[in-house]
Amino acid sequence: MTDTHTTSASSHGQGPFIAAIDQGTTSSRCIVFDRDGRIVSVDQKEHEQIFPKPGWVEHDATEIWENVQEVVTGAITKAGITAADVKAIGITNQRETTLLWDKNTGEPVHNALVWQDTRTDALCRELGRNVGQDRFRRETGLPLASYFAGPKIRWLLDHVEGLRERAEAGDILFGTMDSWVIWNLTGGVNGGVHVTDVTNASRTLLMNLHTLDWDQKILSSMEIPAAVLPRIRSSAEVYGHTAEGILAGVPVASALGDQQAALFGQTCYAEGEAKSTYGTGTFLLMNTGDKPVNSYNGLLTTVGYRIGDEKPVYALEGSIAVTGSLVQWMRDQMGLINSAAEIETLASSVEDNGGAYFVPAFSGLFAPYWRSDARGVIAGLTRYVTKAHIARAVLEATAWQTREIVDAMTKDSGVELTALKVDGGMTSNNLLMQTLSDALDAPVVRPMVAETTCLGAAYAAGLAVGFWPDTDALRANWRRAAEWTPRMDADVRDREYKNWLKAVQRTMGWIEDEE
Numbered sequence: 001m002t003d004t005h006t007t008s009a010s011s012h013g014q015g016p017f018i019a020a021i022d023q024g025t026t027s028s029r030c031i032v033f034d035r036d037g038r039i040v041s042v043d044q045k046e047h048e049q050i051f052p053k054p055g056w057v058e059h060d061a062t063e064i065w066e067n068v069q070e071v072v073t074g075a076i077t078k079a080g081i082t083a084a085d086v087k088a089i090g091i092t093n094q095r096e097t098t099l100l101w102d103k104n105t106g107e108p109v110h111n112a113l114v115w116q117d118t119r120t121d122a123l124c125r126e127l128g129r130n131v132g133q134d135r136f137r138r139e140t141g142l143p144l145a146s147y148f149a150g151p152k153i154r155w156l157l158d159h160v161e162g163l164r165e166r167a168e169a170g171d172i173l174f175g176t177m178d179s180w181v182i183w184n185l186t187g188g189v190n191g192g193v194h195v196t197d198v199t200n201a202s203r204t205l206l207m208n209l210h211t212l213d214w215d216q217k218i219l220s221s222m223e224i225p226a227a228v229l230p231r232i233r234s235s236a237e238v239y240g241h242t243a244e245g246i247l248a249g250v251p252v253a254s255a256l257g258d259q260q261a262a263l264f265g266q267t268c269y270a271e272g273e274a275k276s277t278y279g280t281g282t283f284l285l286m287n288t289g290d291k292p293v294n295s296y297n298g299l300l301t302t303v304g305y306r307i308g309d310e311k312p313v314y315a316l317e318g319s320i321a322v323t324g325s326l327v328q329w330m331r332d333q334m335g336l337i338n339s340a341a342e343i344e345t346l347a348s349s350v351e352d353n354g355g356a357y358f359v360p361a362f363s364g365l366f367a368p369y370w371r372s373d374a375r376g377v378i379a380g381l382t383r384y385v386t387k388a389h390i391a392r393a394v395l396e397a398t399a400w401q402t403r404e405i406v407d408a409m410t411k412d413s414g415v416e417l418t419a420l421k422v423d424g425g426m427t428s429n430n431l432l433m434q435t436l437s438d439a440l441d442a443p444v445v446r447p448m449v450a451e452t453t454c455l456g457a458a459y460a461a462g463l464a465v466g467f468w469p470d471t472d473a474l475r476a477n478w479r480r481a482a483e484w485t486p487r488m489d490a491d492v493r494d495r496e497y498k499n500w501l502k503a504v505q506r507t508m509g510w511i512e513d514e515e
């Protein structure tokens with residue numbers, strides 16, 4: 001984590017405060033914020049990544065719920081405050097990760113299928129043939145891909161014995177992690193509320209982007225019973241109250257998918273404003289105002305946020321599946337570095353990539369290609385290349401993948417990027433941020449609070465309970481902490497980008513006959 005610090009509540013006055021829970025891909029965290037949007041305390045815990053087969057990724061939702069309770073207790077205790085000091089709790093979460101659980105026992109019926117999981121590739125191809133790709137794009141703003149929740153629900157209904165009958169009988173609930181956390185927080189089997197917000201619902205392939213309701217025709221073509229689905233609510237309203245624990249009685253007042261929360265936390269409230277978040281994957285979102293904008297260049301159309309009864313705000317999104325997780329892979333699977341931060345030291349020990357380009361298509365390629373048949377490639381290898389050159393290629397992969405998204409965004413929106421607001425764990429890497437600015441030929445700016453995901457959830461919850469009056473008050477909290485400006489010669493940039501695009505072509509069509 002970057003730019004986070006843990007201080008006692010006394011250095012921020014006596015509150016009141018807003019707490020935010022971020023249930024992310026690698027960890028769950030809770031952060032307490034004061035009225036100026038400053039961090040008062042943080043607690044965080046990683047959970048297990050389960051890889052049962054190549055391309056399959058699961059999480060244990062029970063472990064996640066235990067961790068969430070632990071980090072909430074941790075953050076509130078570190079802040080030295082009580083429930084009476086906390087005006088609301090906001091929720092943000094890894095998106096698309098899909099869970100079904102029994103509403104009578106509160107037990108998950110299977111591990112959660114994580115957004116990176118590719119097991120529904122064949123199912124998506126079949127749905128594409130039977131229902132048509134265009135239909136999904138038109139109604140949901142999304143391409144038919146294994147990334148999204150709908151096909152994952154269908155896979156579980158088809159593969160867990162007896163589940164379909166239980167689901168049709170009304171005993172099974174579906175949720176992304178927002179729904180799971182809110183249901184448990186508000187009482188679970190003892191009256192927990194079963195809701196999701198529009199941003200999370202817009203990632204299921206099941207919500208109609210124009211009506212903001214579940215699309216009955218798509219549900220029937222996917223054979224998903226409506227009885228499992230949560231109610232779709234706005235991103236900022238009181239869904240219920242915490243039933244027990246250290247925050248018992250506090251209103252649960254926001255939910256946003258983590259990337260939409262970062263857009264909100266970066267105060268991108270005007271059309272054309274954009275941010276990019278560098279975590280496990282990287283997600284660049286641009287606010288496109290109150291109308292959905294179709295993409296013709298491989299981006300997603302998604303809901304940015306909706307505050308109570310106000311009009312929804314839409315966004316264009318470029319999703320990159322593998323960025324920070326490539327650094328983790330270098331550390332955990334390859335053993336080439338001991339910590340994520342060490343990649344910068346290793347990469348800085350050489351001048352350039354030595355001719356090597358690393359395209360981490362571990363889950364196929366997401367935007368702008370949406371190719372599930374792609375797999376990772378290191379191109380340009382010669383005997384000259386060292387592990388330091390590979391480390392450099394790893395960082396450059398994040399920069400060039402962003403460049404491809406920015407190019408697509410410019411084509412779709414007609415808006416030229418003047419500067420990119422960034423956040424997330426990878427932004428503590430100076431070499432990466434410089435490389436990014438060079439690849440984009442544009443300034444890259446990082447705010448004082450790089451924990452914009454939690455901040456966005458806190459802002460939305462605070463708006464819902466009147467803790468902040470409006471978005472203008474939130475804008476005033478945004479402060480620049482660091483800026484990188486381009487230093488690369490144009491001809492070098494053009495040559496490197498061309499080589500990168502050539503390497504990308506080498507990844508495609510690797511998987512020929514998938515399960």
Ligand SMILES: Nc1ncnc2c1ncn2[C@@H]1O[C@H](COP(=O)(O)OP(=O)(O)O)[C@@H](O)[C@H]1O
Nearest residue numbers: 024026279280324325327340341424425426429
């Ligand atoms: N100094 C660094 N350089 C490059 N990558 C980093 C660095 N520090 C953390 N990361 C990567 O950032 C990711 C963690 O960022 P975070 O925003 O916490 O992610 P998430 O919200 O997806 O769990 C990890 O994948 C890690 O490998």
Ligand SMILES: O=P(O)(O)OC[C@H](O)CO
Nearest residue numbers: 024025094095279280281
């Ligand atoms: O948990 P993160 O930060 O890796 O974000 C994951 C995204 O929401 C997936 O769409």
